[in-house]
Amino acid sequence: MSLDIIKSDLIQYFIIYKPQIFYLIETFVKIGILYGAVMTLAGVLTVGERKLSALMQDRVGPNRAYILGFTLWGLFHVVADGIKMIMKEDFMPKNANKILFTLAPIISLVPILFVFAFIPFGNYINIFGYTARFEIIDSNLSVFLIFAFSSLAVYGAFLAGFTSGNNWGLLGSIRAQAQMISYEVVMVLSILPVIMIYSSPSLSGIISAQGENISGFVPKWGIILQPLSFLIFFTAALVESKRAPFDVVEGESEIIGYFVEHSSMRFAGFMFGEYIEIVLFSMLISIFFFGGWQVPYLSDSGFTLGNISIPVNHYIKVILELLSISVKTVVFSCIFIFIRWTLPRFRYDHITKLCWKYLMPISVLNLVVTAFFVRAF
Amino acid sequence: MIRTKKLDEKKLNFWESIYIVEIVKGLVVTMRHFFINLFFPSRIITVSYPEENLPLIGNAKLKSLHRIKLRKDGSPKCVACMMCATICPSKCIYIEADETENYVEKYPKVFNIDMSKCVMCGLCVEACPEDAISMDTGEIVGGSYDRFRNYKNGGLFLTKNELFRHLPHETISKSGAANRLANKYLEDKND
Structure with missing residues (x-):
């Protein structure tokens, strides 16, 4: 008797809170898809970087790790590296600040991971009348929130060096702060013209504005309207990810960097964070300058170019859009790696000079000119 | 008296000083190697030693x-x-x-x-x-x-x-x- 009451109550609650329950399930599924993809890509990039650099230098690259005799082009090195990292000694220096030392890798990893919540990785999907947007947090100010959260990552680098009680670590974290904080200014300044042109401070707004075409057939992508912004943002992204040619923070041959004293999974946190940062900036570049999930000429009614129109199934369209942003992200991650293995390291004073004397005035000029054109037309 | 040596640094012209052209040149070199090795893996001269042996000369x-x-x-x-x-x-x-x-x-x-x-x-x-x-x-x-x-x-x-x-x-x-x-x-x- 009482069980029936509970049952009917549950059904009633389900009917009342149906939208909320659906939203909960939807959010968890989206988190699973996006973070699964990002983590997988970052993991593959760790071995992908070694493999790509090997091909660039006429080498074979990692190809020895195997499971049951299958090497799978060295892909099992991801697993082998992970196991190695876990098995290593977890070393804590005697004069380190225990709490902050432990916290540093987490602080450098979590804000970067959190930023992905704002990123729209697809348009929307309509399953049996239920519409879901491929975006975990839909915010009107997502561009600014992204830069606010991703700039928190500098605290990880800063704390790691300062609390490890090692002079090399201290030197590395000072360098990391100097270059990361200076380039954050340039990075945001280079994105402001993009926000002005598409007149929206939210990522989904920027992407949907890029679906239009200029004079009928050229996609209205950021790279065509703001090539200078793209170059500056790309440079700033290279600096923010602390990789060559801006890797004085590590400088393998001189100081090891802010994570000298970090070993085992603590170090893996920093290293994995670096690769996740690459994925993040590749995604941001593809969103700001290459239309994000937009496929050229594809809209709800199918491919349209002038008078020609080919209708496309809704699910195929969703898959095409998801593929579009994934391909762009992977391509830009590869370009990050190619640049890292092509260019030599910048000198420390050249990095700051490049920022404050060249990129900063250029981006301000770009901002002013864009503002003028946006107001005039 | 400190002995000093004056280095003659090569003056960069405009295209070199904005880096972009030189970066593209560098990328062309590495990309050529990358794509040749990607599509023709046999061009890599590495010998996987224990499995493969070169004939002793x-x-x-x-x-x-x-x-x-x-x-x-x-x-x-x-x-x-x-x-x-x-x-x-x-x-x-x-x-x-x-x-x-x-x-x-x-x-x-x-x-x-x-x-x-x-x-x-x-x-x-x-x-x-x-x-x-x-x-x-x-x-x-x-x-x-x-x-x-x-x-x-x-x-x-x-x-x-x-x-x-x-x-x-x-x-x-x-x-x-x-x-x-x-x-x-x-x-x-x-x-």
Whole structure:
């Protein structure tokens, strides 16, 4: 008797809170898809970087790790590296600040991971009348929130060096702060013209504005309207990810960097964070300058170019859009790696000079000119 | 007075000073290598050593794994004279002699080479009066990805089973005094 009451109550609650329950399930599924993809890509990039650099230098690259005799082009090195990292000694220096030392890798990893919540990785999907947007947090100010959260990552680098009680670590974290904080200014300044042109401070707004075409057939992508912004943002992204040619923070041959004293999974946190940062900036570049999930000429009614129109199934369209942003992200991650293995390291004073004397005035000029054109037309 | 050296730094022209053109030039070089190696992996000259072997060049083949040459009937040319075991600087050859019924009268009952001690100096080959021990197999000792894998089932410790063998397409050598006697004995026996 009482069980029936509970049952009917549950059904009633389900009917009342149906939208909320659906939203909960939807959010968890989206988190699973996006973070699964990002983590997988970052993991593959760790071995992908070694493999790509090997091909660039006429080498074979990692190809020895195997499971049951299958090497799978060295892909099992991801697993082998992970196991190695876990098995290593977890070393804590005697004069380190225990709490902050432990916290540093987490602080450098979590804000970067959190930023992905704002990123729209697809348009929307309509399953049996239920519409879901491929975006975990839909915010009107997502561009600014992204830069606010991703700039928190500098605290990880800063704390790691300062609390490890090692002079090399201290030197590395000072360098990391100097270059990361200076380039954050340039990075945001280079994105402001993009926000002005598409007149929206939210990522989904920027992407949907890029679906239009200029004079009928050229996609209205950021790279065509703001090539200078793209170059500056790309440079700033290279600096923010602390990789060559801006890797004085590590400088393998001189100081090891802010994570000298970090070993085992603590170090893996920093290293994995670096690769996740690459994925993040590749995604941001593809969103700001290459239309994000937009496929050229594809809209709800199918491919349209002038008078020609080919209708496309809704699910195929969703898959095409998801593929579009994934391909762009992977391509830009590869370009990050190619640049890292092509260019030599910048000198420390050249990095700051490049920022404050060249990129900063250029981006301000770009901002002013864009503002003028946006107001005039 | 501090000695100073003035470096003449090359002045960059406009295109060099904005980096972009030079970066693209650099990327063209690395990308050319990348795509050539991606689509034609055979262009990479790396040899995955334990699985693949390059043929040993020139006389390098004469400093490879040992073997004992055999006569026509399959008996070893070695007469257990102990020359090789005596000259061996690392004392890695162990021989036990025994009697045989032919003219030569001696043959090695036990012939062991401990390859973990061998320094591949080749003095045993120089010392051998019968041209029996030789290092002409062209095989390299111990090269293997799995360091505990046995080399031909015997590990690095070579015994008669691994040592006494013909090479494929080998013309049987006739050098050595005892060898000639033994061959004569064999011919007589055939008649």
